[in-house]
Amino acid sequence: MIQRWKAMKTCSTSQLQYEQEAFYFQSLNYKGYWTETDPYSFTISNKGLVMVYNRLQEFFNMIAIDFSSNKINGEIPQVIGDLKGLVSLNLSNNILIGNIPSSLGKLSNLESLDLSLNKLSGKIPQQLTQLTFLEFLNVSFNNLSGAIPQNKQFATFLDNSFEGNKDLCGDQLSHKCLDHARPSFSSPSASDDDD
Numbered sequence: 311m312i313q314r315w316k317a318m319k320t321c322s323t324s325q326l327q328y329e330q331e332a333f334y335f336q337s338l339n340y341k342g343y344w345t346e347t348d349p350y351s352f353t354i355s356n357k358g359l360v361m362v363y364n365r366l367q368e369f370f371n372m373i374a375i376d377f378s379s380n381k382i383n384g385e386i387p388q389v390i391g392d393l394k395g396l397v398s399l400n401l402s403n404n405i406l407i408g409n410i411p412s413s414l415g416k417l418s419n420l421e422s423l424d425l426s427l428n429k430l431s432g433k434i435p436q437q438l439t440q441l442t443f444l445e446f447l448n449v450s451f452n453n454l455s456g457a458i459p460q461n462k463q464f465a466t467f468l469d470n471s472f473e474g475n476k477d478l479c480g481d482q483l484s485h486k487c488l489d490h491a492r493p494s495f496s497s498p499s500a501s502d503d504d505d
Contacts, residue, residue: 373398375398379404386406388412398421400424402448408432415436422444426448431453432455433455439463450470450472452475456477
């Protein structure tokens with residue numbers, strides 16, 4: 311299904327076109343046309359806030375997926391990284407499992423990513439540090455573990471972006487990571503000397 315979302319695979323707004331609807335009407339005394347320019351309004355969760363877009367043109371450059379609170383289960387497919395035009399992705403409050411796909415690091419236009427309130431596990435992929443436009447990140451209340459990737463962008467996210475992941479550590483949390491940069495050497499055991 312995701313492979314068919316061609317408009318979301320583009321990063322150029324010039325490739326996206328909004329066509330106005332023209333309607334013909336006729337009555338006993340009058341014939342004419344009128345154009346409907348903004349017939350839609352949208353309500354989505356964006357950057358942690360519920361936002362209403364009353365005019366389609368406000369929403370035009372906002373390529374978004376909001377599948378929050380839908381009881382979706384299973385893993386997030388790697389192919390979601392092909393939707394390079396995405397600006398906002400909200401998959402929060404579902405029953406998603408598995409790892410956060412590293413392919414999300416290819417979403418170079420992404421400004422908002424909400425994966426909170428799921429059952430995701432494993433580490434936060436280092437590839438997410440490549441998302442230089444990312445203003446809002448929420449991976450709270452999952453089963454994530456390991457160190458929070460560190461760069462200038464990730465340093466802007468507060469502890470509430472990561473809370474509720476008991477095995478997660480990092481500068482943003484009270485649970486700091488141990489320095490694992492140095493290799494550990496174990497002393498030979500007595501059984502090794504017998505060989």
